[in-house]
Amino acid sequence: MAKRPYIVGNWKMHGTRAMLAEARAIDRAAERLPKADVALAPPHTLIHATRLEASLIGVGAQDCHPADGGAHTGDVSAAMLKDAGADFVIVGHSERRADHGESDALIKAKAEAAIAVGLGVIVCVGETEAQRDAGEAEAVVAAQLAGSLPQAEGAADKVTVAYEPVWAIGTGRTPTIADVTAMHRSIRARLEAIYGAGADAVRILYGGSVKPDNAAELLAADEVDGALVGGASLTAESFLGIIVAAAEPRRRFAAPQPLLRMSGKDPSSAHPEEGLSLSKAHLEGLRVPRACRARRARLNATPEPL
Numbered sequence: 001m002a003k004r005p006y007i008v009g010n011w012k013m014h015g016t017r018a019m020l021a022e023a024r025a026i027d028r029a030a031e032r033l034p035k036a037d038v039a040l041a042p043p044h045t046l047i048h049a050t051r052l053e054a055s056l057i058g059v060g061a062q063d064c065h066p067a068d069g070g071a072h073t074g075d076v077s078a079a080m081l082k083d084a085g086a087d088f089v090i091v092g093h094s095e096r097r098a099d100h101g102e103s104d105a106l107i108k109a110k111a112e113a114a115i116a117v118g119l120g121v122i123v124c125v126g127e128t129e130a131q132r133d134a135g136e137a138e139a140v141v142a143a144q145l146a147g148s149l150p151q152a153e154g155a156a157d158k159v160t161v162a163y164e165p166v167w168a169i170g171t172g173r174t175p176t177i178a179d180v181t182a183m184h185r186s187i188r189a190r191l192e193a194i195y196g197a198g199a200d201a202v203r204i205l206y207g208g209s210v211k212p213d214n215a216a217e218l219l220a221a222d223e224v225d226g227a228l229v230g231g232a233s234l235t236a237e238s239f240l241g242i243i244v245a246a247a248e249p250r251r252r253f254a255a256p257q258p259l260l261r262m263s264g265k266d267p268s269s270a271h272p273e274e275g276l277s278l279s280k281a282h283l284e285g286l287r288v289p290r291a292c293r294a295r296r297a298r299l300n301a302t303p304e305p306l
């Protein structure tokens with residue numbers, strides 16, 4: 001994992017305003033873990049509120065429409081997401097490919113629309129179990145990359161790829177480290193073919209049943225630059241276990257050793273003002289980078305009302 005690790009939580013269709021305490025706790029802890037980039041993608045309804053709660057972490061959306069605006073009932077444009085406070089949007093998640101029949105061409109159009117308004121994009125790819133069993137995994141992913149990656153000038157600077165084997169999402173199953181490594185190397189080669197030297201800026205995340213107790217091993221694999229996390233991003237406690245594994249790869253996270261002191265409370269019930277602190281050992285030597293302090297000061301000074 002040579003690049004700065006990027007850990008993104010995908011809340012999917014989970015979360016009402018009660019979940020903002022988790023976002024706030026994650027943001028506060030991220031301040032002390034400057035060695036990883038951290039982001040959350042809550043449902044659209046929470047993007048603005050999450051942005052106001054969390055000034056250090058990235059905030060993203062889980063989908064967008066490819067058009068700027070128009071008669072598209074129930075859809076949301078990239079410009080609207082940006083206006084609500086989003087920094088990036090996830091496109092092509094396998095749940096959208098499967099549940100909404102999204103094609104590579106549509107995903108590419110969404111990615112290009114997002115980039116056009118200045119958002120980053122996380123483009124998801126991954127094979128089904130049948131495709132892996134048939135020995136087609138790398139070919140399937142290569143075709144998805146060729147069809148869904150944005151190609152506009154400078155696009156590589158805005159793109160992150162998330163490799164998420166469909167059969168590993170929400171199942172508790174993960175590929176072997178050898179399989180993850182082989183796939184990520186294959187994706188890196190495809191990115192070089194598509195973006196040339198620009199590919200170097202693109203981070204490749206692994207997603208699918210990433211948890212605090214398997215994160216260190218997955219994140220240490222060659223060409224794994226971070227993780228896209230579903231279920232384990234829903235509480236600050238489990239998500240931070242993954243972030244620590246990314247920020248301190250040599251310190252293997254040993255569940256269930258408590259990583260966070262939550263005043264003895266369940267993370268979902270912790271009051272944000274009680275504070276959520278990483279254990280002393282994890283905090284030692286970590287400092288808040290000047291850029292983070294400046295960003296927080298700026299955001300506090302100028303909240304972005306809708």
Ligand code: PGA
Pocket residue numbers: 010164168169170171172207208209210228229230231232
């Ligand atoms: P999971 O989901 O971590 O719950 O497996 C990952 C994802 O779908 O992004």
